[in-house]
Amino acid sequence: MSAPDLIVRGKRVLAADAVEPTPAAIHIHHGVVTAVTPFDEAPSGASIYEAGDDLVMAGIVDTHVHINEPGRADWEGFTTATRAAAAGGVTTLIEMPLNSIPATTTAEAFREKLAAAAGKLWVDTGFWGGVVPGNLHDLGPLWQEGVFGFKCFLVPSGVEEFGHVGEDDLRAALPVLAQLGAPLLAHSEDPKIIDSASTVAAKLPGKKYSSWLVSRPCEAENKAIELLVRIATAAKSRLHIVHVSSAEALDIVRAAKTTGLAITAETCPHYLTFAADETNSLGSEDPSYIGIPDGATEFKCAPPIREAENRERLWAGLGDGTLDFIASDHSPCPPELKRKETGDFFAAWGGIASLELGLAAVWTSARARGYSVGRLAEWLCRGPARLAGLSRRKGAIAEGRDADLVVWNPEAGFRVEAERLHQRHKLTPYAGRDLLGVVTATFLRGRKIFERGEFLAGPTGNVLKRSEA
Numbered sequence: 082m083s084a085p086d087l088i089v090r091g092k093r094v095l096a097a098d099a100v101e102p103t104p105a106a107i108h109i110h111h112g113v114v115t116a117v118t119p120f121d122e123a124p125s126g127a128s129i130y131e132a133g134d135d136l137v138m139a140g141i142v143d144t145h146v147h148i149n150e151p152g153r154a155d156w157e158g159f160t161t162a163t164r165a166a167a168a169g170g171v172t173t174l175i176e177m178p179l180n181s182i183p184a185t186t187t188a189e190a191f192r193e194k195l196a197a198a199a200g201k202l203w204v205d206t207g208f209w210g211g212v213v214p215g216n217l218h219d220l221g222p223l224w225q226e227g228v229f230g231f232k233c234f235l236v237p238s239g240v241e242e243f244g245h246v247g248e249d250d251l252r253a254a255l256p257v258l259a260q261l262g263a264p265l266l267a268h269s270e271d272p273k274i275i276d277s278a279s280t281v282a283a284k285l286p287g288k289k290y291s292s293w294l295v296s297r298p299c300e301a302e303n304k305a306i307e308l309l310v311r312i313a314t315a316a317k318s319r320l321h322i323v324h325v326s327s328a329e330a331l332d333i334v335r336a337a338k339t340t341g342l343a344i345t346a347e348t349c350p351h352y353l354t355f356a357a358d359e360t361n362s363l364g365s366e367d368p369s370y371i372g373i374p375d376g377a378t379e380f381k382c383a384p385p386i387r388e389a390e391n392r393e394r395l396w397a398g399l400g401d402g403t404l405d406f407i408a409s410d411h412s413p414c415p416p417e418l419k420r421k422e423t424g425d426f427f428a429a430w431g432g433i434a435s436l437e438l439g440l441a442a443v444w445t446s447a448r449a450r451g452y453s454v455g456r457l458a459e460w461l462c463r464g465p466a467r468l469a470g471l472s473r474r475k476g477a478i479a480e481g482r483d484a485d486l487v488v489w490n491p492e493a494g495f496r497v498e499a500e501r502l503h504q505r506h507k508l509t510p511y512a513g514r515d516l517l518g519v520v521t522a523t524f525l526r527g528r529k530i531f532e533r534g535e536f537l538a539g540p541t542g543n544v545l546k547r548s549e550a
């Protein structure tokens with residue numbers, strides 16, 4: 082074993098797949114963990130970072146992030162997003178293929194994206210490709226160039242460069258993905274159900290959150306997931322359902338898992354935190370105010386944040402393993418696109434910005450429901466690393482893995498001050514909210530990149546490619 086160039090040690094280290102943290106020393110050489118030993122085993126002369134009472138966990142892997150560069154860098158960008166990630170303890174992120182121009186639906190577009198990212202990555206970053214109508218022959222080349230899998234939409238995506246697919250497109254694409262071994266990540270809402278629900282909702286006041294909710298019913302998610310399960314089963318392909326918000330869909334996912342289909346599913350911090358019908362401690366001056374306030378379009382996303390009862394069933398779905406993990410779906414836009422001046426939920430861009438707050442948001446709610454930090458590490462680190470095929474390098478503190486670490490205090494609380502977030506635009510539904518879990522330091526491949534509010538190492542993140550993972 083090579084002599085470590087750094088040891089990170091503490092009283093609470095969450096190594097490998099441990100349920101509870103224990104005192105340990107993490108030995109690091111050239112950015113890789115070479116051993117996890119008892120706390121006192123440190124060769125004399127080694128440089129030591131003392132985490133003290135803070136928890137030391139694997140760096141978070143966030144597989145659902147919209148960065149929008151090139152083309153819409155005024156919405157978010159590689160520099161701002163990856164700095165926000167570092168501040169939030171996220172050391173690996175996988176970027177979504179849409180909202181950039183061009184969208185990542187051809188190998189050429191992928192190369193443009195890599196060029197735009199060059200020199201701007203503060204954490205390790207990989208990329209998803211896209212399945213859109215007519216790009217069947219681009220899937221193989223994208224996979225060869227190193228994307229980790231493919232995203233598609235079953236409903237309009239919100240941007241014209243990224244068309245949504247129908248049943249015929251899926252029946253053609255999934256056998257191709259099956260042959261490659263690539264997962265399909267699906268935004269699962271049925272367009273017909275959304276259309277008819279939207280017609281009903283259009284007659285309701287646009288400033289009311291309840292109107293938005295009427296336009297995106299659970300049924301649309303349930304139906305779309307059923308269709309995807311049928312097609313993926315026939316094609317024997319891998320299927321991942323992104324941002325599950327309908328708790329009714331959990332039965333469908335659970336049943337599909339028992340058939341042997343390689344299906345996984347994620348949910349997001351906002352579905353686990355907020356509720357459409359619950360007193361919102363921040364939303365109104367009036368403490369009896371129920372639900373998401375009128376015009377609070379920072380809460381708009383699709384599928385939508387639903388009722389408290391639905392939220393609790395999502396938590397139960399995480400608890401029993403039906404939902405595999407949690408990803409942020411960080412998707413910001415310029416504040417004017419949120420239409421705060423009219424507060425019209427139908428006109429506003431849908432997307433919630435929370436990359437930097439995922440750890441604290443999820444931990445605050447998880448702890449309140451009795452879940453351990455060990456479960457948290459499964460949901461935020463190991464589960465997403467598995468989806469991307471990154472488990473040999475990322476997602477756990479273990480010999481041979483990259484020394485990506487987040488050192489944080491699970492007992493410390495803070496109030497979210499939007500202006501202090503590092504994302505490009507500060508609008509977020511978490512503003513003013515009290516959360517638990519403060520990041521002390523973030524290490525990327527053995528290098529301290531963030532500590533107590535300061536960025537330390539510059540943009541030292543790598544592009545991750547599937548073939549090298």
Ligand SMILES: [Zn+2]
Nearest residue numbers: 145177410412
């Ligand atoms: Zn998304």
